[in-house]
Amino acid sequence: MHLYRSEISPLFAETFINKVGLTESEFESFLSGFRREFVPRKYFLLKAGQVCNDHSYLNVGSTRTYTMDDKGGEHILFFAFEDWWVGDLESLETGLPSNLYIQAIEDCELLCISKMDLIKQKACIPKIQEWHNAKISKTHYRTLNRLAEVKSQTPEERYVNLINKHPQIFQRIPLQYIASYLDIEPQSLSRLRKRLSEK
Amino acid sequence: MHLYRSEISPLFAETFINKVGLTESEFESFLSGFRREFVPRKYFLLKAGQVCNDHSYLNVGSTRTYTMDDKGGEHILFFAFEDWWVGDLESLETGLPSNLYIQAIEDCELLCISKMDLIKQKACIPKIQEWHNAKISKTHYRTLNRLAEVKSQTPEERYVNLINKHPQIFQRIPLQYIASYLDIEPQSLSRLRKRLSEK
């Protein structure tokens, strides 16, 4: 059950030692709270109705987090890639069932820490507590920014922004998912791309 | 400059003493960090480009927080009423200029604490630190929920939800602002209301 350094992304150690400022022994203790999990493409890390029990570091792979409307339509809120954290923070904190689906787009390798272990680590290592709070803040700012974008930009503007900010996404994420993220139908995205490429 | 108990909303004291669990002396200390401010209707608490220096408790009144697009269109992200906190947490934390406008809809009376004083209070009183972290979390959950709503619901569904959840809003907020909050034009909201009332 113990994780070796070779099994984790170099960025993981780098972040917690250099940025968060953990000592070697604190880092070892923190790491001991994690277990490794593999989730194949198309499988779910979380489904609406379930309680989220883990906070997970995405070591390898990509995921999409989405909600489902009454008619079964899926609406992608965000993607995640290597070195992102995935999970439903609200469900994790409150213990209430999630409204979110989190699905692996590519095969995923995760480092998971349970709610209980995370609480323990936060209690023992104040820097982890600070790190977690800072993470929630930043996540919040990103979400607020996304809300502002969805409200104030046209589909074309959202598309151009995405391609400018994250061109790599198009190498890994099917267009239908990108369409959902941009809040348009796949057909509309296809036409939009055609229009732009003709210029 | 000192605030008297009679000058603050009973809920303010109630929250910090009963819910946050401050002692009387901690509460007195916390309160001493605040100053009172009045912002008349239509005036701004914050404009895009400015750095947010205060976290403010809305004692009396209502505000709207919005972004502006390239063409000058306003997009309301949320309203605030009595006993809500207003400000741009991101700008407050990072010290970077805000992208948000916060405007008084009704005459407002605020209890403001500066960034510096808030930091001091958080450092002196751990419960304030906890309270502030919990506040950011909850704000985040609300924002995420709103993002999901904007993406997955029709204008009609959003309107019906709003009227069910916050019917009082319609007593205090002009319809044009509610339209912006729902992400539709005022004319469309008017037609939507007519359609629904004919059933």
Added chain:
DNA sequence: CGTCTATTTGAATGTACTCAAAAGCGGTGG
């Protein structure tokens, strides 16, 4: 090569938008 899925294209539809004007409402001053 064949099957399954993703993407593109086409045609018709619908819904919210824009522009424009009228009606309603509130406040002010004569």
Added chain:
DNA sequence: CCACCGCTTTTGAGTACATTCAAATAGACG
């Protein structure tokens, strides 16, 4: 108290844009 002014809300007409339904093409994988 009423007349006027400014602002909000409603109504009307026409338009634009993304959507829907349907089908064709392209790509991926066994």
